[in-house]
Amino acid sequence: xxxxxxxxxxxxxxxxxxxxxxxxxxxxxxxxxxxxxxxxxxxxxxxxxxxxxxxxxxxxxxxxxxxxxxxxxxxxxxxxxxxxxxxxxxxxxxxxxxxxxxxxxxxxxxxxxxxxxxxxxxxxxxxxxxxxxxxxxxxxxxxxxxxxxxxxxxxxxxxxxxxxxxxxxxxxxxxxxxxxxxxxxxxxxxxxxxxxxxxxxxxxxxxxx
Numbered sequence: 001x002x003x004x005x006x007x008x009x010x011x012x013x014x015x016x017x018x019x020x021x022x023x024x025x026x027x028x029x030x031x032x033x034x035x036x037x038x039x040x041x042x043x044x045x046x047x048x049x050x051x052x053x054x055x056x057x058x059x060x061x062x063x064x065x066x067x068x069x070x071x072x073x074x075x076x077x078x079x080x081x082x083x084x085x086x087x088x089x090x091x092x093x094x095x096x097x098x099x100x101x102x103x104x105x106x107x108x109x110x111x112x113x114x115x116x117x118x119x120x121x122x123x124x125x126x127x128x129x130x131x132x133x134x135x136x137x138x139x140x141x142x143x144x145x146x147x148x149x150x151x152x153x154x155x156x157x158x159x160x161x162x163x164x165x166x167x168x169x170x171x172x173x174x175x176x177x178x179x180x181x182x183x184x185x186x187x188x189x190x191x192x193x194x195x196x197x198x199x200x201x202x203x204x205x206x207x208x209x
Contacts, residue, residue, distance in 0.1 A: 028111060028180035028181075029180060029181055030109065030111055030154060030178040030179065030180050030183070031093070031095070031100045031109055031178060031183055031184075032181060032182070032183055032207050032208075033063060033075045033093065033094070033095065034063065034075075034207070034208040035063050035064065035065055035066065035075070035208075036062075036063065036206070036208050037062070037063045037183070037205075037206060037207050037208055038060060038061065038062040038063070038205065038206050039060070039061045039183060039184065039202060039204075039205045040058060040059070040060050040061075040202070040203045040204045040205065041058070041059045041060075041061070041200040041201060041202055041203060042054070042055070042057075042058055042059075042147065042200070042201055042203050043055040043057055043058075043059070043082065043198060043199070043200050044198075044199045044200075044201060045196055045197070045198060045199075046188075046196060046197040046198075046199060047196050048167070048168065048195045048196065057085070058203070059079060059080045059081050059082075059200065060079045060080060061077055061078070061079035061081075061090060062077070062078055062079055063075050063076065063077055063078075064076050064077075064078045067092060069092070069103045070103070072094055073094060074092040074093060074094045074102075074103060075092070075093055075094060076089060076092060077089070077090045077091040077092070077093065078090060082189075082198060082200070093108065098110055098111040098112040098113070099111075099113065099118075106118075106119050107119055108135075108156065109137070109154075109156050109176075109178060110137050111154070113137060114136075114137045114138070114139035116136065117134050117135065117136050118135050118136060118137065118156075119133075119134075119135040120132070120133060120134045120135065121133055125164075128163075129162075129163065129164050130162060130163055130164075131160065131161070131162040131164065131192070132160070132161050132162070133158050133159070133160055133174075134158065134159045135156060135157065135158045135159075136156075136157060136159075137154060137155070137156060137157070138154070138155040138156075138157045140155075141153065141154060142154075142155060142177065144177045144179070144185055144186050146185050146186055146201040146202045146203075147201055147202065147203045147204075148182075148185065148201075148202040148203055148204055148205060151177075151179035151182060151185050152179060152180070153177035153178055153179045153185055153186070154177070154178055155175050155176065155177050155178075156175075156176040156177075156178065157173060157174070157175055157176070158173065158174040158175075158176075159171045159172075159173060160172040160173070160174060162192070164192065166192060166195065167194070167195045168195040172190060174187075174188060174189045174190065175187065175188050181207060182202075182205060182207065183205065183207070184202070185201075185202040186199065186200065186201050186202065187199070187200050188200070
């Protein structure tokens, strides 16, 4: 059970670039932030054999307001997620140039930095056990199809390594696909205990003009 919780927690965490990358991508708004924006997601459980189970649970994320922290304005994301049906604050985010950061200054997306590790952390579920997460932008636009439509998206990709025995090889990848003028269209993580992938796909959304 503890590894299942860790896999879900990883999903909540969810600076250099070439001039060509900057010209190609910096005008796109991959994380549109305005009060009133919302996104609705449906969860699919994908087994190791590739079969899928559609979960009846639907999660919503809404930007409900903003908050001033250390002189900076952060947008407040509220809603539900994999972990709980309880409505609560999920994240605080603001734009810093082409990066999206949290109140600790940690990046969670970049439209131009495709070379650096943007975010990393390690968890130790038990003595002598460790799981590491390293997130980096994948430098390729991918076509992502979800119930809300078909989108060209960039992947804020996490690489997961661990010394815990598992029914699958390491490293494992987790994905967070963002489309311009839409936001997060697909994200996934996995259960450490069973190897099943938990994937949230965008069903509908609303973005302020």
